[in-house]
Amino acid sequence: MSLTIGELSRQTQVKVPTIRYYEQIGLLAEPVRTDGKQRRYGPGDVRRLNFIRHARALGFEIEAIRQLLGLAGDPDRCCGEVHDITRAHLEEVKDKIARLSALRDELETMVACDHRRISECRIIEAIADHGECQHHQQ
Amino acid sequence: MSLTIGELSRQTQVKVPTIRYYEQIGLLAEPVRTDGKQRRYGPGDVRRLNFIRHARALGFEIEAIRQLLGLAGDPDRCCGEVHDITRAHLEEVKDKIARLSALRDELETMVACDHRRISECRIIEAIADHGECQHHQQ
C-alpha cells in the first residue's frame, strides 16, 4: 500500500529531487524507510504534497505554504489567518500585474521601431534615455 | 575627472557590489585602477551602466542586455535584431500578465471566505482541490 518516491512523483506531478528538497527544508515529514534506506510514502503524503503543489501553482511562497499547512492541521481554529495570508498574496499578485502592465506599455511603444540603423534606433534610445521610474519586475 | 565606484554608484543608482558583479560577469569592462588597485570610472562607464540599469528596470535579462549592448555599439547595423529581442521580451511580459491575471481571479474567489473554522474554510479547500491547471508564475 505504500509508494516509492517515483510513484509519489508520478501521482503528484512533483519531481523526485523536488520531493527530497521539500523533505530537506521540513515541508514534508521524513517518511518511513525500507531496510535498504529507500523512502516509502502513504496516502497522507500524497495529500500533503498535492496541497503544496497546488499552493505553489497559485504562486504562494514556501514560507506561506508552511504557515498554511500549519493552520490547515488545526481544524477548530478560525481561518482568519488563512484569509490574511491569501489576501496578502493577492495584493502582491495585483502589484506585479500593475508593474508588468506599465512595462508592457513601454515595450509596446518601443517596438514601434521601423528597422532603421542602430544609430537612430528608437529602442536603443528609449533604453538609454529611460527616466527615473522604478519598475523592478518580479 | 574620474569617479570612484561609490560615486559611480550614486550617479547611476546601482549598488557598489552590483557594479563589481557586472564587471565580474563581463557586462561592464574592467576599469582603470589607481596604484592602490582602486577602480576609477569615466563618463562612458556612467552611460553604459545607466543603459544597463534602465534595461534591467524594463525587465530585460542580463543575456538580453549583453546582446543589446553588443548591437548598440554597432551604429551602422540595421536594428532588426534589437527589435526581435525587445518583441520577444514583450511577449514574455504579456504571458506573465496573462498567467498572473488568472491567478488573481482565482485568489479573489478564494478570499471571499467568511472566516469560518479551518475545517470548513473555502481557501484551504480551494488549494487542496485545485485542479490540474498549470500556472507557474514568475
Added chain:
DNA sequence: TCTTGAACCTCTAGCCGCTAGAGGATGTAG
C-alpha cells in the same frame, strides 16, 4: 538462485541576479 537494470540513495554544485559579511588595504581631510 542469480542476474540484470531501473530506480533509488547521498552529496555537491549550479542556475539567476544580486546581497551581505569578514578581514584587510587605500585614500583624503583635518
Added chain:
DNA sequence: CTACATCCTCTAGCGGCTAGAGGTTCAAGA
C-alpha cells in the same frame, strides 16, 4: 600623521529548485 570613510578580495547566502557523480537497492525474469 592620524582617523576613518571608502575601497579591496573572497566567500557564502537568498529562493526554489535542477543536474550530475558515484554508489546501492529492489523486483522481475531466466
